[in-house]
Amino acid sequence: MTDVPARERLMDAAVEAFAERGFHATTTRxxxxxxxxxxAALYVHHASKEQLLYEISSAGHQNTRNMILAAYASTADPVDRLATIHFEFSKWHAVHSKRARVVQYEISAxxxxxxxxxxxxxxxxxxVYRDAIxxxxxxxxFEVDDVPGTALALISMAIDLVRWYQPDGPRTPDAVGHLYADLALRAVGATRS
Amino acid sequence: MTDVPARERLMDAAVEAFAERGFHATTTRxxxxxxxxxxAALYVHHASKEQLLYEISSAGHQNTRNMILAAYASTADPVDRLATIHFEFSKWHAVHSKRARVVQYEISAxxxxxxxxxxxxxxxxxxVYRDAIxxxxxxxxFEVDDVPGTALALISMAIDLVRWYQPDGPRTPDAVGHLYADLALRAVGATRS
DNA sequence: GTCTATATGAAGATAGAC
DNA sequence: GTCTATCTTCATATAGAC
Structure with missing residues (x-):
């Protein structure tokens, strides 16, 4: 049935544990x-607890970066572009809310x-956000006074999903993505086309 | 010179340490x-490390709650009301970014x-946010489809300040507050009066 | 590659003198 | 109320058998 390699099983277990308790409160046991x-088996597949976190964090960051670079490149229309970027970025944080929590909140470890x-x-x-805006x-x-500040506010909105989003809550990841994309367009004062 | 009681000095030190390293990575030493x-002196003034966190967390939460209740009560105009609430809430997270980081991110401890x-x-x-919207x-x-979702998005924007706001950065807490209040009004499609 | 057993270090909290 | 010294527990990581 479960044919998942030990190395990946450990990474998945680490995501769960780190997301629930935080890196430092999680034991290798x-x-x-x-x-x-x-x-002891952990150390056959991963050099250390930190290395395990690094693998999770690095993969997650590359994932999201590549995703929004692709979203940026998918269209030249500023409205579509920002909406797509923010839809994808927000949705990712909802779909992968546990993994994303580790990616976003355990950098200092x-x-x-x-x-x-x-x-x-x-x-x-x-x-990418700044350029798109x-x-x-x-x-x-768009009509924006503080471009970098607005970019940070939009990123915040999406990232903070990991603090409260529940998969069994009232909103699907798609619904969150659409709501947040709409809020982003409002935030930049987008002229509807 | 410094006439701060030991009890408070310890709380301030705990805020600094918890904010920099997180609760679990911080040692009582x-x-x-x-x-x-x-x-040993810590235990004369506080029962445990968790108790210290609780005192910080409880005080911070009561602070912000009372602050936005007061902001809500300060006016009956929906535009002013939401702007004031979000200005105060955002500004607080910028002014007290270290303390707020502990308040917002260490609840699970x-x-x-x-x-x-x-x-x-x-x-x-x-x-308060939901009612104001x-x-x-x-x-x-205002023109809003998902009131609770929009409320959460605004709260997210403000809370996430603790993850990136730097006191020595380009934005004063007031500037952040004004920018975010403006973004909040845009997010709800406020008709300017 | 998995296990049991354990080395090693450090943490939270307390004892008891001053 | 402060200190030094320490108890006790538990964590990361390794050794070595199978």
């Missing part, structure tokens, strides 16, 4: 037990080198 | 050392009883 293994790497991905994401302003379809 | 005391208490304060805050819709000055 908890992770290995959730994966159905002894405490990474080693300085690993933290530096993910900081780069985060800068990319912020730049700035272009709409330039083309006269 | 770290807290007492920051307050200029021995590890509280005991179930303490967590239950602060959950009540949080419900109050969400209700719903009234604007009823009076025909």
């Amino acid at each position: 908890d992770i290995s037990t959730r994966a159905g293994m002894s405490p 990474l080693t300085p080198e690993h933290r530096k790497e993910v900081a780069g991905y985060r800068r990319d994401i912020e730049r 700035a272009e709409g302003v330039e083309k006269g379809v | 770290d807290i007492s050392t920051r307050a200029g005391m021995s590890p 509280l005991t179930p009883e303490h967590r239950k208490e602060v959950a009540g304060y949080r419900r109050d805050i969400e209700r 719903a009234e604007g819709v009823e009076k025909g000055v």
Whole structure:
């Protein structure tokens, strides 16, 4: 039935545990037990607890960065572009709310080198938002005073989903994505076409 | 010079430490050392590390709840009301970004009883936002499809400030408050008066 | 690659002197 | 109310058998 390799089972177990209790409150015993293994088995597949976090964090950051870069490239219309970016980014945080919680909230537990790497991905994401908004302003379809500040506010809205979104709650990830995309267009004063 | 009681010095030190490293990564030695005391001194003034967190969390939650209840009561105009609520709430998270980080992100480290208490304060805050938006819709000055969802999105925007706001960054707390209040009015489709 | 057993270190909290 | 010293527990990670 379950043919998932031990290495992945451990990563999934770590996501669950880190999301529920946080990195520092999670024990390696908890992770290995959730994966159905002894405490020692973890170290056959992952060098350390931090390494496990890094793998989760790095993959998640690359995922989201690539996703919104693709959203950016998918259209040249500023309204469609911002809506698509924010729809995808918000929806991802709803669909993967547990994983995203680890990705977004456990950065300080990474080693300085690993933290530096993910900081780069985060800068990319912020730049995509800023560019998408700035272009709409330039083309006269958005009206925004503080472009970087508005970009951060939109990113905040999506990221903070991981703090409260419940898969069994009243909103589907799609519904959240559409609501948030609409809020983004309102936030930039988009002229409807 | 410094006439701050030991009890408060420890609370301030705990805020700093919890904000920088998180509750679980913070040691009681770290807290007492920051307050200029021995590890044992902490327990003269606070029953446990969790109790210290609870005192910080409870006070912060009551603070913000009372603040936005006052903002709600300060005017009956829906536009002014939502703008004031969101200005105050956002500004608070910028001014007290360290303390707010502890208040917002360490809830899961509280005991179930303490967590239950602060959950009540949080419900109050969400209700104020929902009511403020719903009234604007009823009076025909706001246009919102999903009132609770929009309320959560605005709260998210403000709370997420604690993840990135830097006191020495380009924006003053007042500037953030004004920007966010403006974004809130746009988000609800407010008709300018 | 999995296990049992354990080395090693550090954390929360307390004892008891001053 | 502060200190030094320490108890006790538990965590990460490793050793070595199978």
